Amino acid sequence: MRDFRLKVVFNQQVSQRYWHLCLDASSIQEDIKPGQFFNIFCSDYSTEPFLRRPFSLYHFDKMHLEFLYAIKGVGTKALTHYQKGDTLNVLGPLGQFFQLPKNTREILLLARGVGIATLAALAYEAYERGIKVVGVLSARTNDDLVIADTLQSLGMVIYKVTDENKTSDIENVMERLSFILKQRTIDAVYTCGSRRLTRLLQRVSSEYGIYGEVALEENMGCSVGVCYACVCQIKEKEDSQSVRICREGPVFPLEKVLV
Amino acid sequence: MRDFRLKVVFNQQVSQRYWHLCLDASSIQEDIKPGQFFNIFCSDYSTEPFLRRPFSLYHFDKMHLEFLYAIKGVGTKALTHYQKGDTLNVLGPLGQFFQLPKNTREILLLARGVGIATLAALAYEAYERGIKVVGVLSARTNDDLVIADTLQSLGMVIYKVTDENKTSDIENVMERLSFILKQRTIDAVYTCGSRRLTRLLQRVSSEYGIYGEVALEENMGCSVGVCYACVCQIKEKEDSQSVRICREGPVFPLEKVLV
Amino acid sequence: MTGRINLKVQIGELLLQNPVMPASGAFGEGMDELVDFNQLGAVVPKSITRYPRGGNPTPRICETPSGMINSIGIQSKGLDDYLAHTIPYYSRYHVPLIPSISGDSIEEFVEMSRIIALEEAVAGLELNISCPNLKGNGLSFGMDEEVTYQLISEVRQVTTKPLLAKLTPNVTSIVDIAKSAVRAGADSLVVANTLLAMAIDTESWKPKIGNLMGGLSGPAVRPVIVRMVYQVAQAVDVPIIGCGGIMCGRDAIEMMLAGATAVQIGTASFLNPTAMLEIIEEIKAYLKEHQLEDIQQLIGQAHSQIKQE
């Protein structure tokens, strides 16, 4: 983990709300894994934001770090001003990564909104390791599901549900999950981006006895585990314990998180 | 006076420390006069400065407002980031302008540093009205005297004095002034940019009984006369009175200012 | 929903057409070319002192991260000039005129209040008991509960017009001072004046303000003032006027959610001379967007949000 100063390779809008940022990672020696994130300083060119903003890797290889981000507020807006050739301070790689249990042959991803970006990194890794991927991707609009097609084109089975089509309600998602879990042999489930969907997947995975993980989000200060801004509650035996999303997370065993 | 949103026509570096900014003024109906200034919001693209920065007009016509500014700190640095096509919020025209007494045929300008920009506007007006101009321009380096040549090329008599040539000391300037005032019939004198030179010109103009004016500078808050940040002391009979540089100034009768 | 949006708010017996007014010291005649004063909720001119006063040495302002320090020292032409020129000038406008009064002693506050309140054009009085510039080392009347009580109750004797007490944030408990002011008869509290501050030039090693210290204003201080408005709103029943760092409509709304009935705008007018008018428009647009008919529906709502949980 270090604070790298990386050149922007491209930073382009890919849908109404989403942007795709690619940085030159040739100077990074560190091992990077899906689920990890970088804390990005996006205020060189504007008066806000004051703090850095955390973004998971969406895709990466030896030469590139790629992020997929949705415009929310000042930070993500400021990030859109960076252009090819500009440099960005990115601190990372940070946090724990997703685990693919031994002998996993097929996984299920349940993602909502920007959570899709986080799980996409895992989808790519699974793909490279020959693990099959089924994804249920949820968003406000179809336009927000830009990467669904990319994943589909790699042969993954992708179900899209959206608010605009009224297909994203819990009942409908539940139905899809049951259908998938009955039809296929899913070895592990992963989720990111929604409390409601996390709770749903907790129920389903415990019912089916499947290993699961979730990646959580919280406002961050330091992103390196010193400030305790980013905590969440984790079940420990009878008790619950407060852990840091930037350090012990953002990826946690699904059954342990209290959401 | 209004807060105009004007397009940048060009904004270019003209010497090591000086930049030349030209704005499209076609939307301005107001009458503008040499000595007046605009208060410019230069922080659209950077975290600083917080307040606006005041700049006198260096040159203007119906279509353009031109400013000549020296890089000092955060504000002027931020201003250099504006490019052709960008827009700038400029509040003005503000303040009182230089007076050319009736039947003036020749004037003397004594300027230091950025004060040269302020007096240049007056030089151009004098030139257009057929009034002869003699200028003693002082700066740290010869490089800072970019517009001296422009003025010279219009037929004005320009004396350059600089710190680097060790010609800018008071004695030497005094000598030049005496020489000019003896050789020529100067009807009025004007100064800007230096307390020392202002005091010198006060002595000289009172000795020779010549009308004089000075343009002053001070940190500004509102620039429209409401906050009383920008005051200076003016002699009133026996007494002295506090006046606002943005409102009663920046141009004042030379003999009245207490510097 | 009728489509008509109500922006009217009540400060004591004053009904304001909208909650936006200038903060004293950042407003005055020079702005009339830029701002139609008749659009404002009220007008609050620069604080007036009993006798003419020259003010402090320059530099009188400097900028700081997201803020500025000022130490003007209440330059003023004195009460006589105020009665002769300032009040008649503002009488032209048909929005409430609220002179801000800055005395050197309780007696001066009382004397000025009595005289100014007699003017028909004057709708209410703001008592600047918080100016950190007047006395040595930044002290002010509003730093002491007892002094605050005494000052306001004595002024209360000489006028029935609405009294707005402008509190200082430079205190351990603004709630105690606020309660004291209300007990003494203040009809409204302006929360608050500037935070006492200082900046030093690392080249000259000298303070950036001629008077060494001054008052910090601008967005940097807003979180402190929002907190104080919230605390004071829990403790007193009179309307609060939020003042400190409001730059846009959202900032004004934040202040009102915290418990302010109206807002004052200072520093924002330096960055954008028409800020007050834009803030009024932005508040209107916010209400429309959120399908609210009446600005009253915002006031203090952060409190109810918490109680609900």
Place this chain on the structure above:
Amino acid sequence: MTGRINLKVQIGELLLQNPVMPASGAFGEGMDELVDFNQLGAVVPKSITRYPRGGNPTPRICETPSGMINSIGIQSKGLDDYLAHTIPYYSRYHVPLIPSISGDSIEEFVEMSRIIALEEAVAGLELNISCPNLKGNGLSFGMDEEVTYQLISEVRQVTTKPLLAKLTPNVTSIVDIAKSAVRAGADSLVVANTLLAMAIDTESWKPKIGNLMGGLSGPAVRPVIVRMVYQVAQAVDVPIIGCGGIMCGRDAIEMMLAGATAVQIGTASFLNPTAMLEIIEEIKAYLKEHQLEDIQQLIGQAHSQIKQE
């Protein structure tokens, strides 16, 4: 001039190799990959409480103009864990270790101080008498002269190691509290903790901090803290550690010109994790540029600049 620049400063009996140390709560083990702790003037870990404590509800931080609000609530594993893990961890480094202590009562402060001071690795103690999060509505020990005096004098009984009292800025007169702390035996004063603040989300109408209010830090508050350092430096003779909004070497120098002997860096490390090391370099470069041999030549110089006039 020899070309060697002295950055050493003295805090009580502690000689620091340079004046730059972390502010408690914005520093910890997770930073060792980024910062060589041996380069710092001292290390100050997160405040420790007597018993394990979960801390406050999230969100625990939010950003504000040029600053941030935090209300962590001193999440801590308690004293036993601190003795077992934290102190041994920092013992590896050869810079002074200054634990920050946060008690719920004077007795707890005394008990923890006594136990922690016994550890050989501990060079001095910082008493966090200023945390605005612990008690209802932002109260803290350091808001009262008497309580401050009593707390520090009782702790003074149980250890001879240097005591640093971290003051709160949320008071009417920080000078009175500072004098009280020094009278009680504090060897140094940290000026200061965070300003009590609040921000409200204009969409949800809820406070942006789970605990409603929190402490404002970052460059927004620096002018207030510089003022306090300046005032306290005039009033007491112990070394002051300036803390609040220092982002770069120039800011540290401003604090020292105001009268600080050393500085603590908090929020800056969030924006730039190597900020502390860069600040040390920038101070060195500043001294070189200004042909100064010794950092002592800066401390309190704003005061002499004024006296000279």
